[in-house]
Amino acid sequence: DSGVTQTPKHLITATGQRVTLRCSPRSGDLSVYWYQQSLDQGLQFLIQYYNGEERAKGNILERFSAQQFPDLHSELNLSSLELGDSALYFCASSVGHGGTDTQYFGPGTRLTVL
């Protein structure tokens, strides 16, 4: 158990809908990262927040947005969902905002868009 929690574990929805994925980092970690992993693929970095502020952006679509709240939990919002958005979405956390920081991953949310 990494100490990072994600809800929900599974989500099934229809095209065009909007969903929100939630992540709580490990106690004491200030950074939260969001990743997308499609079937049998590597991880695609989406976005990072550090202590409430956006720190870095990866290949995040305009239909996707995220935020980190004062209690450091984070939410990833996915809207106008398409079939291709079906994937595992992981949240990770680390103490700092880069460098040698080890990232600890949550169990993931499996999103299925029908």
Add this chain to the structure above:
Amino acid sequence: GQSLEQPSEVTAVEGAIVQINCTYQTSGFYGLSWYQQHDGGAPTFLSYNALDGLEETGRFSSFLSRSDSYGYLLLQELQMKDSASYFCAVRGMDSNYQLIWGAGTKLIIKP
């Protein structure tokens, strides 16, 4: 830009030794990490190399050669539970020091 290459699949026998290679291309290299991911599970951190040489942690070792832009993960005394995908990931200036991940190597272990 940044890129990483690692074999898509490696097969080995229980009790043996296996090496998973990773070559990378990036500017402003800032470290090579290895993560393990079991099917349906979350990636878990295995090792990190910022400097040339070998880092050993139990049955697992990781090696880095910055001049060759190359690293490998060595797994010894393979156990069935080591069957998983292994990802190398690199931090570099190109990605604003975010981790860029390889596509992963699926390790299949046979009894």
